[in-house]
Amino acid sequence: MFSGAQISLYPMTDDFVAVITKALGALDPYRERLRIETDDLSTLLVGTPDVVFAAMRDLFVAAAASGKHCVLHATISRGCPGEPDDPMCQTPELTGPMAPLAERKAKALATVASAPLSGQATSAQLSLYTLGIDQHMDEIYGCIDFLKSSGVFSRSKNFCTKLSGDAAAVFATVGEALVRFGPPAGHVTIDLTVSANSPSAH
């Protein structure tokens, strides 16, 4: 298994470099459990989904605490056949046979319900893609059902689902979407956008 994300942080301010630099300290508790590489477009986080999502959450909450309009985008992937297995990504969640959809939804909802809150309000949208399988829409619709009952569902949009709520609940929900839908060892990706402090939020 290989899993991780290419993440980018966009603070809409003249001081964007300072906001990003200050927020990067939020990654420190995770650095030993992640491989991190940065270029001018994004930062790669390689690790298990729980660590990757916790790191993204804390980075985003730290940036949003600036009060500036901030957006995080992440291209998230697990199980891509073109990536090598990496010991840093091993997790029992992503092995073994695929449990029935109802059981997976229940586990996902329990995890989201137990996430402590961050105090940071957010809007978000995600697209989940389950690759290399027929009937991929069954898994996508199953995921959308879970999102609708997650407590942070906002509305369905063309090409994506919109969420809104506390940053911790939103990141926990998207993390569960990644690991619970599609075969455990399969190739699943998410295109995620999270926003805070937007002047046009409604």
Place this chain on the structure above:
Amino acid sequence: MFSGAQISLYPMTDDFVAVITKALGALDPYRERLRIETDDLSTLLVGTPDVVFAAMRDLFVAAAASGKHCVLHATISRGCPGEPDDPMCQTPELTGPMAPLAERKAKALATVASAPLSGQATSAQLSLYTLGIDQHMDEIYGCIDFLKSSGVFSRSKNFCTKLSGDAAAVFATVGEALVRFGPPAGHVTIDLTVSANSPSAH
């Protein structure tokens, strides 16, 4: 067929609202051929891929002309089984049988070679997903081969491919990736990030 994109524009400046508002005029020549809907996270463009990509290109070039660091993100989709057919999206490119890979690559390269330049330098990265088919990596690798010979290839990254070059060539290349790979009537999506004026560009 239903095709389009959810696009977001991120100018990294205190004046981000003014940069976005001014750039929106670039969409005017396309408004009759697009359905457009906006919320606080993104703007939906529904139309044929050629029109959607031309509109994204002109919007991004207009925003980047501000000289500010600007990023455009797009969640692009065609043929999603969950979306209704839309007459606004009909195009002969996305019907009929799938031509041999070599023929599709040649058509894509010819289109990119004929794109007039915009004068705006960019970096970009994209992930292409072909859904609902077995052997999806064959199409993805075919697309990566095309990207490598497109003239704007920069490097392979985990989860995505990085491009750099003139904005017009970059958007033309990504547009060809969308329509030439995966079955013509199939479900294909792209997660696209385009950046200009980054202080950390290299």
